[in-house]
Amino acid sequence: MMDEHNSQPGQIIEISIDVPTGETSTGGSKFCGEAPCGLSDAGSKSKDARERSASIRKLLIAVVLCVVFMSVEVVGGIKANSLAILTDAAHLLSDVASFAISLFAIWASGWEATPRQSYGFFRLEILGALVSMQLIWLLAGVLVYEAIVRLIHETGEVNGFLMFIVASFGLVVNIIMAVLLGHDHGHGHGHGHEHGHGHDENGHHSHGMTISTPHHHHHEHPEDDHCHGHEDPADHHSHGDHADHHDHEDHAHHHDDHVEPLLDKPTNGPKQKKGKNINVQGAYLHVLGDSIQSIGVMIGGAIIWYKPEWKIVDLICTLIFSVIVLGTTIRMLRSILEVLMESTPREIDATKLEKGLLEMKEVVAVHELHIWAITVGKILLACHVKIMPEANADLVLDNVLNYIKREYNISHITIQIER
Amino acid sequence: MEKSDSFKYYYPSEKESQNSWNTGFGLSVSDRRLAFSRQASFDQAREPHTPVSINLNDPAKPLLARSVSNIDIPTGLFYSLDESNKYSGEGNGSAQKFSFMLFVFSILRIMRSGNRYMKRLFVMISLNVAYSTTELVIGLFTGRVGLVSDAFHLTFGCGLLTFSLFAMAASRKQPDRVYTYGYKRLEALSAFTNALFLLFMSFSLAVEGLHAFIQDESEHKHYLIVSAVTNLLVNLIGVWFFRNYARINLVYRNAEDMNYHSVCLHVLADSIRSAGLILASWLLSLGVQNAEVLCLGLVSVAVFMLVMPLFKATGGILLQMAPPRIPTSALSKCWRQINAREDVLEIAQARFWEFVPGHVVGSVSIQVKKGMDDRTTLQFVHGLYHDLGVQNLTVQTDDV
Numbered sequence: 169m170m171d172e173h174n175s176q177p178g179q180i181i182e183i184s185i186d187v188p189t190g191e192t193s194t195g196g197s198k199f200c201g202e203a204p205c206g207l208s209d210a211g212s213k214s215k216d217a218r219e220r221s222a223s224i225r226k227l228l229i230a231v232v233l234c235v236v237f238m239s240v241e242v243v244g245g246i247k248a249n250s251l252a253i254l255t256d257a258a259h260l261l262s263d264v265a266s267f268a269i270s271l272f273a274i275w276a277s278g279w280e281a282t283p284r285q286s287y288g289f290f291r292l293e294i295l296g297a298l299v300s301m302q303l304i305w306l307l308a309g310v311l312v313y314e315a316i317v318r319l320i321h322e323t324g325e326v327n328g329f330l331m332f333i334v335a336s337f338g339l340v341v342n343i344i345m346a347v348l349l350g351h352d353h354g355h356g357h358g359h360g361h362e363h364g365h366g367h368d369e370n371g372h373h374s375h376g377m378t379i380s381t382p383h384h385h386h387h388e389h390p391e392d393d394h395c396h397g398h399e400d401p402a403d404h405h406s407h408g409d410h411a412d413h414h415d416h417e418d419h420a421h422h423h424d425d426h427v428e429p430l431l432d433k434p435t436n437g438p439k440q441k442k443g444k445n446i447n448v449q450g451a452y453l454h455v456l457g458d459s460i461q462s463i464g465v466m467i468g469g470a471i472i473w474y475k476p477e478w479k480i481v482d483l484i485c486t487l488i489f490s491v492i493v494l495g496t497t498i499r500m501l502r503s504i505l506e507v508l509m510e511s512t513p514r515e516i517d518a519t520k521l522e523k524g525l526l527e528m529k530e531v532v533a534v535h536e537l538h539i540w541a542i543t544v545g546k547i548l549l550a551c552h553v554k555i556m557p558e559a560n561a562d563l564v565l566d567n568v569l570n571y572i573k574r575e576y577n578i579s580h581i582t583i584q585i586e587r
Numbered sequence: 588m589e590k591s592d593s594f595k596y597y598y599p600s601e602k603e604s605q606n607s608w609n610t611g612f613g614l615s616v617s618d619r620r621l622a623f624s625r626q627a628s629f630d631q632a633r634e635p636h637t638p639v640s641i642n643l644n645d646p647a648k649p650l651l652a653r654s655v656s657n658i659d660i661p662t663g664l665f666y667s668l669d670e671s672n673k674y675s676g677e678g679n680g681s682a683q684k685f686s687f688m689l690f691v692f693s694i695l696r697i698m699r700s701g702n703r704y705m706k707r708l709f710v711m712i713s714l715n716v717a718y719s720t721t722e723l724v725i726g727l728f729t730g731r732v733g734l735v736s737d738a739f740h741l742t743f744g745c746g747l748l749t750f751s752l753f754a755m756a757a758s759r760k761q762p763d764r765v766y767t768y769g770y771k772r773l774e775a776l777s778a779f780t781n782a783l784f785l786l787f788m789s790f791s792l793a794v795e796g797l798h799a800f801i802q803d804e805s806e807h808k809h810y811l812i813v814s815a816v817t818n819l820l821v822n823l824i825g826v827w828f829f830r831n832y833a834r835i836n837l838v839y840r841n842a843e844d845m846n847y848h849s850v851c852l853h854v855l856a857d858s859i860r861s862a863g864l865i866l867a868s869w870l871l872s873l874g875v876q877n878a879e880v881l882c883l884g885l886v887s888v889a890v891f892m893l894v895m896p897l898f899k900a901t902g903g904i905l906l907q908m909a910p911p912r913i914p915t916s917a918l919s920k921c922w923r924q925i926n927a928r929e930d931v932l933e934i935a936q937a938r939f940w941e942f943v944p945g946h947v948v949g950s951v952s953i954q955v956k957k958g959m960d961d962r963t964t965l966q967f968v969h970g971l972y973h974d975l976g977v978q979n980l981t982v983q984t985d986d987v
Contacts, residue, residue, distance in 0.1 A: 291905065
């Protein structure tokens with residue numbers, strides 16, 4: 169089959185081979201390293217596509233909800249001629265923008281690789297998540313600025329009650345979306361749609377003062393169509409802490425404890441195998457941050473409503489809660505940064521890998537070992553392996569490849585064997 | 588040593604190969620798109636560098652040997668359990684300590700050991716911080732919202748510039764276990780962040796213009812003129828400092844180029860914004876209706892166009908796009924040349940990406956006949972791609 173290559177030296181032969189879909193190089197074949205390429209073989213592509221469509225569905229529902237609530241707020245704000253409601257609508261708009269960016273990133277990361285973009289577009293997810301995080305930071309700054317403006321406007325048009333109502337409405341909306349984005353319904357359970365609709369009907373039921381209450385009402389009222397939702401998380405280990413949630417029967421304002429279990433979920437993401445898509449995680453963090461800030465504004469509004477002289481409390485609350493929000497983003501920012509700097513991913517122990525390679529019989533040395541990730545789950549490796557002069561290069565290559573694939577599950581490996 | 592024999596022709600001819608590479612692709616000395624078009628030598632562009640070996644256990648090895656990397660571990664001899672702990676602990680520890688300690692110490696080191704641009708950036712940041720604090724204090728005490736919002740905008744900008752400064756300082760660190768390619772990506776990242784912030788700014792200016800259009804009330808009272816003028820002056824000082832990079836389409840030869848370009852564009856955009864405000868208030872005083880909307884729209888569009896090329900370039904680096912300076916025709920030519928060799932059956936794949944502008948990494952996988960001399964093939968392939976400017980190349984040869 170390959171005999172065409174045996175023609176006269178110097179003759180350039182163009183070989184065109186039918187490229188199976190998803191191949192990434194400029195006209196190459198289906199081999200990379202004599203093993204199916206983890207970046208583009210059929211199995212991983214369909215799994216990717218499934219995960220991607222699940223994430224897209226979740227985000228789409230969240231966007232639609234957001235747009236609906238935002239239009240409600242805009243209409244109400246124009247009718248009541250209140251700046252506070254309109255600013256809250258603007259925050260919801262920023263939510264929509266961030267979700268739109270995440271949606272685009274998820275959709276675009278499924279594009280086929282091109283010769284200029286030989287590794288595919290998976291990195292777009294990471295960049296989209298980075299942009300989302302920056303939006304969160306920007307919004308935290310804007311909120312602090314607004315608190316200062318509220319402080320300056322001494323004319324008393326600051327209506328504590330109105331602030332409180334608007335913030336609590338925003339909080340409810342954000343909690344709905346947080347729950348929507350946080351549950352892993354997309355894994356073939358098919359309850360995603362019903363879940364979304366269930367929440368829609370029960371969305372506007374309580375403007376409670378503490379956050380434990382609304383959350384409990386969420387889970388107890390639609391008990392009938394919700395029980396599927398809550399049996400599933402018991403199986404997913406990422407929702408083990410969700411069970412603690414339900415035991416949180418006291419309605420005292422322990423928002424820190426409330427925040428802790430929620431915070432655990434995103435951190436489990438990058439570490440477990442079936443983690444959430446990083447963009448969905450980013451959207452979840454965004455919504456979580458909004459909820460935290462709504463709490464802050466609610467507290468400030470309540471205090472100003474109760475005692476209109478203590479205006480500085482609003483600013484202090486907002487500052488504290490903004491810092492908390494920024495703290496939640498730090499972990500995700502760190503993992504984004506590590507991927508973008510092409511560093512060795514945390515879950516791979518490069519030293520152990522090298523030691524394992526050196527322990528093989530014919531391997532003399534290992535140079536230029538580079539391990540980096542394209543996106544959170546897909547890892548690549550490249551290194552130069554120096555072998556003994558009389559060894560069988562092919563055999564050593566096979567051994568090395570099998571070892572790395574078996575032990576570390578790295579998708580794409582390139583080994584240069586030198587003597 | 589034997590292992591460096593295969594690739595030893597990389598050492599001497601870096602300058603010529605670099606020159607040939609550059610002139611071969613249309614980058615002449617007087618290309619106006621280069622940052623320093625008046626300088627004739629290419630000396631300041633970093634030559635294709637390999638990771639410097641920090642193998643402390645073996646001082647006999649040459650420092651810049653091509654095939655020696657800092658991950659090289661001699662077989663068995665120095666390898667002990669606590670050494671492995673030291674390396675991995677050091678790797679993880681350095682990754683975490685990296686953010687905090689570096690940030691503190693780099694500020695101290697900058698005035699002493701920073702290069703020209705770092706010092707200038709430091710001066711600019713201090714100026715901006717001083718200015719925005721005074722503005723904030725004055726705004727708080729006199730109760731003028733416009734001043735406070737301006738101060739906030741400036742503070743955001745300062746934060747970004749500080750991140751750029753930090754990236755400049757931190758990117759000089761040598762590659763280590765965790766960051767095997769080094770830290771230079773930080774500069775590209777900070778350039779991307781700056782570009783993103785400028786895009787946000789242009790969107791927010793457009794929204795502000797829309798707001799002014801709908802509300803039809805002039806928010807910019809006259810006391811803001813003073814602050815706008817001062818802002819303009821401070822930013823123009825910044826533009827003067829970075830005047831070499833005051834261009835929209837720039838050819839990036841190394842990582843610092845991107846960072847400096849982004850800082851310059853940041854200051855330029857800020858000065859355009861202040862100039863727009865001044866223009867708007869002047870037009871308003873002339874009685875032109877909707878002057879504010881006009882000026883805000885103009886500024887927003889101007890900043891957007893200014894930032895787009897930088898955003899695309901940095902985005903390309905972060906997305907691991909094929910190096911923009913190596914045209915696809917050159918790559919396919921190499922492809923054909925490799926295929927034309929006798930012992931090569933086919934090339935399975937060849938992927939290239941840029942770590943920072945000027946540092947290209949590639950991995951090639953080729954199928955060869957059994958029993959061929961792998962050394963000559965490897966030499967040939969390495970040489971071919973090295974002429975294109977690919978520094979780190981890994982070639983996998985599969986016998987069929």
